Amino acid sequence: MTGGPVGVALVGAGAISDAYLRNLTTFPDVRVLGVADLDVARAEEKARAYGVPVAGDVDAVLAVPEVEIVVNLTIPAAHAAVATAALRAGKHVYGEKPLTLDPEEGEKLLAEAAERGLRVGNAPDTFLGAGLQSAQRALASGLIGAPVAATAVMQNPGPESWHPNPEFLFQRGAGPLFDIGPYYLTALVAALGPVAKVAATARKARPYRVIGSGPKGGTRFAVEVPTHVMALLDFAGGASASSTFSFDSPAHVTMIEIIGTEGSLSLPDPNTFGGPLKVRAAGDDDWRELPVEGTTVGRGLGVLDMARALRGGVPHRASGSLALHVLEAMAAIAGSAEDGEFRHLSTTVREPEPLPADWNPEEATLS
Numbered sequence: 001m002t003g004g005p006v007g008v009a010l011v012g013a014g015a016i017s018d019a020y021l022r023n024l025t026t027f028p029d030v031r032v033l034g035v036a037d038l039d040v041a042r043a044e045e046k047a048r049a050y051g052v053p054v055a056g057d058v059d060a061v062l063a064v065p066e067v068e069i070v071v072n073l074t075i076p077a078a079h080a081a082v083a084t085a086a087l088r089a090g091k092h093v094y095g096e097k098p099l100t101l102d103p104e105e106g107e108k109l110l111a112e113a114a115e116r117g118l119r120v121g122n123a124p125d126t127f128l129g130a131g132l133q134s135a136q137r138a139l140a141s142g143l144i145g146a147p148v149a150a151t152a153v154m155q156n157p158g159p160e161s162w163h164p165n166p167e168f169l170f171q172r173g174a175g176p177l178f179d180i181g182p183y184y185l186t187a188l189v190a191a192l193g194p195v196a197k198v199a200a201t202a203r204k205a206r207p208y209r210v211i212g213s214g215p216k217g218g219t220r221f222a223v224e225v226p227t228h229v230m231a232l233l234d235f236a237g238g239a240s241a242s243s244t245f246s247f248d249s250p251a252h253v254t255m256i257e258i259i260g261t262e263g264s265l266s267l268p269d270p271n272t273f274g275g276p277l278k279v280r281a282a283g284d285d286d287w288r289e290l291p292v293e294g295t296t297v298g299r300g301l302g303v304l305d306m307a308r309a310l311r312g313g314v315p316h317r318a319s320g321s322l323a324l325h326v327l328e329a330m331a332a333i334a335g336s337a338e339d340g341e342f343r344h345l346s347t348t349v350r351e352p353e354p355l356p357a358d359w360n361p362e363e364a365t366l367s
Contacts, residue, residue, distance in 0.1 A: 009033055113320065128273075136190060139191055153256075
């Protein structure tokens with residue numbers, strides 16, 4: 001393919017697929033050509049709902065020659081296998097987070113993509129939204145001086161009260177660190193640069209949880225991973241951060257605050273695409289809200305940016321290398337929580353280039 005909209009197929013027709021399909025089917029620079037799932041009937045239902053021409057199993061959508069990017073929305077345990085199959089079918093891959101279950105798998109995936117001349121992209125793409133893009137611009141302008149430290153907190157009771165199939169969120173590759181941590185860590189890396197080393201502690205509050213809604217309501221299932229994780233991060237650029245990721249709190253808390261030499265910046269929830277964004281300068285009595293400029297359209301921005309970058313021959317922002325660095329940071333946090341030692345990261349990454357001010361997902365740029 002040399003021009004025009006980029007053909008895309010989704011693998012995984014679960015709960016998150018609606019958010020992607022709603023947006024990807026409206027972007028003029030993308031054509032959604034297929035939906036696949038182990039449950040073919042579910043794939044067919046989603047395809048009908050969004051006017052997608054092909055539905056079936058993974059092989060069916062990989063066989064569509066016009067598909068250039070496979071959007072991998074499977075559970076974390078299947079990420080590596082599905083992504084590898086897509087690469088071997090000659091397709092670029094954009095996956096949900098985390099990239100893979102562990103950094104070793106991630107490195108193999110990126111190496112195979114490089115050998116085949118293919119791209120890997122990965123969620124989260126929330127850092128491309130108006131809120132976090134505006135935060136990056138504020139930091140680059142020197143609004144709060146040089147960043148010194150950050151605090152990141154995500155606390156809630158856990159997803160089992162509302163998610164109809166929450167078991168995988170408490171298995172290897174998930175939990176609050178690997179499921180929600182990517183939003184916070186990606187936002188921090190985009191703002192402060194790569195992580196150099198980490199230290200952490202972790203706990204599992206109880207061995208079982210109970211599904212609170214849906215057909216399986218009342219079902220008890222085992223918890224395999226820590227549900228409360230606290231980590232310290234040192235960034236290569238000199239800043240540091242403290243972070244908490246918890247499914248054990250009765251209160252819902254989401255925050256990132258970056259402290260600089262001239263003030264503090266309060267970032268929006270990194271699991272969203274909008275604001276609010278606030279600043280408090282040294283000597284101020286209260287926070288002041290800043291303008292938020294950019295797109296708030298939602299999931300799929302990373303796929304669209306990857307599609308446009310593919311046609312333009314330039315790097316895409318929600319890259320596999322960024323996802324691998326965040327994955328290594330999470331794995332290092334988990335490892336430090338087990339042995340009590342600082343863990344140094346071997347990967348590094350450049351902060352993603354900000355989106356152009358006139359970047360518009362709803363405007364056709366590929367012809």
